[in-house]
Amino acid sequence: YGGTQRLVQLVGKGRAMELLMTGNLIDAATALQYGLVNHVVKMEELLEKARAILSVINSKAPLAIAGCIKAANAVFDQTQNGYAIEIDTFGTLIATADAKEGAAAFMEKRKASFKGQ
Numbered sequence: 001y002g003g004t005q006r007l008v009q010l011v012g013k014g015r016a017m018e019l020l021m022t023g024n025l026i027d028a029a030t031a032l033q034y035g036l037v038n039h040v041v042k043m044e045e046l047l048e049k050a051r052a053i054l055s056v057i058n059s060k061a062p063l064a065i066a067g068c069i070k071a072a073n074a075v076f077d078q079t080q081n082g083y084a085i086e087i088d089t090f091g092t093l094i095a096t097a098d099a100k101e102g103a104a105a106f107m108e109k110r111k112a113s114f115k116g117q
Helices: 003-011 013-022 028-034 043-058 062-076 082-093 097-107
Strands: none
Touching (some): 003 013, 062 082, 062 097
């Protein structure tokens, strides 16, 4: 449940209403244009693309990634205030060792080494 609500949030009311009421299928290029997918790749390039994205994500601070997921998912939960979660998460993350490491690495012009702490 909730697909109609999420579709409106993702593509806007007009596009969502057209898709919902006509039942028309859309191609990959249109899904990309509407923001329903982030990338369109050939099937044989899919695993390589996924691994490239995962490699970038894995290079980031694990606690920050978890915080991003939590704050972004709050948008879809009417029992939570996404803004409050974002503020609380930032407040928690800014005091972590990973935040200090990220700032130090930036200032020293080197790659950060995050530990999830």
